[in-house]
Amino acid sequence: DTEVTQTPKHLVMGMTNKKSLKCEQHMGHRAMYWYKQKAKKPPELMFVYSYEKLSINESVPSRFSPECPNSSLLNLHLHALQPEDSALYLCASSRQLAVSYEQYFGPGTRLTVT
Amino acid sequence: QQQVKQSPQSLIVQKGGIPIINCAYENTAFDYFPWYQQFPGKGPALLIAIRPDVSEKKEGRFTISFNKSAKQFSLHIMDSQPGDSATYFCAANFGNEKLTFGTGTRLTIIP
Numbered sequence: 042d043t044e045v046t047q048t049p050k051h052l053v054m055g056m057t058n059k060k061s062l063k064c065e066q067h068m069g070h071r072a073m074y075w076y077k078q079k080a081k082k083p084p085e086l087m088f089v090y091s092y093e094k095l096s097i098n099e100s101v102p103s104r105f106s107p108e109c110p111n112s113s114l115l116n117l118h119l120h121a122l123q124p125e126d127s128a129l130y131l132c133a134s135s136r137q138l139a140v141s142y143e144q145y146f147g148p149g150t151r152l153t154v155t
Numbered sequence: 156q157q158q159v160k161q162s163p164q165s166l167i168v169q170k171g172g173i174p175i176i177n178c179a180y181e182n183t184a185f186d187y188f189p190w191y192q193q194f195p196g197k198g199p200a201l202l203i204a205i206r207p208d209v210s211e212k213k214e215g216r217f218t219i220s221f222n223k224s225a226k227q228f229s230l231h232i233m234d235s236q237p238g239d240s241a242t243y244f245c246a247a248n249f250g251n252e253k254l255t256f257g258t259g260t261r262l263t264i265i266p
Contacts, residue, residue, distance in 0.1 A: 043201075083244050083256035084199065097253070131198050143189065144254060146198035 043068060045147035047132050053153045056122060062150045064115040064132030072096075073115040074144065075107055076131040084131055084146075090115060091137070122154045159247050161257025168235055168264055176230045176260045178245035183226070185247040189254070190219065190230050193242045202243075203230070235264045 045066045054060050064073065072091050076084035089097035090109040104126075106118040115132055129149040136142040160179045168174040178188075187206055191199035205212045205219040205228065212219045216233040232239055245257040 045198075047198075081242075081259070081261075083259055084254075086253055089253075129196075129198075142187075143201055143204060145201060146191075149196075149198045151196065 043145045045132055045134055045145050047130075047147040047150050049150060050148070051151045051153075053155060054119065054122065055155055056124075058122075059118070059120045061119065062117040062130055062132075062152075064117075064147055065113055066134040066145075066147075067113055068134065068145070069112075069136075070134035070145075071112060071137045072135045072142075073109060074133040074135075075105075075115065075117050076133060076146075078129040078131055078149070088117075119152075122152075124154050127152055127154045159245060159255050159257045161245050161260060163260060164258070165261040166263070168262070170235060170237060170264055170266050172235055172264075174232050174235055174239075174262055174264070176243055176245070176262070177227065178229065178247075178257050179225075179227045180247050180255075181226065182247070182249065182255075184249040185255075186250060187248040188219070188221065188228050189246050189248075190217075191244045191246065193244065193259075199244060232262075237264045237266055240264050 048063045075087040078084045086099050087101045088107045093109045104121045108116040131149045132147040133144045135144045189204035190202045192202045193199040203214045203217045205221050207223050218231040221228045240263050243260045246254045
């Protein structure tokens, strides 16, 4: 099973709201990722967690706050977003870092900021 | 040096034809080259991947050809079907966390 699940599928939020995106995998993977994808563009890496510790932050604004409560779960907390943050947010996982392993993506959360 | 250049941007092929999507890279440290298929509104799905110690890999109707000296790799889809219509991304990695994606190819298979 190579399934990564994400909730919610769709999210509409105002610029003053606080919301969270959730991601879960049960493949025993120790690396988890958040990507942002705009229409007709490739995914852009935002954050990487390795063994539940933040490994990479690709200079993402602080209105995006990741959290990795355990090895199976990854959250992305959203606060005071801008309309330009509207995008498809993708979670991915892989066996571990430091070695090139397959990354498996979830179905994404379509976020609209009004 | 981190870029992966992908072409063409869009491609229309008759059913049963063999679409070919090409990617080129500069960083010789890359050691893993996956292809992803993405349908509208869905996440990218890992299709097939190759490492530079082989020149070709086949999985079902999908084949990756890899030319290490030219720093190029390509995806071939045999006996293409309308259900293969999607956006395809090549990518590259070199043992760290960050996949470097190509710009994507929108493939349309017409009946």
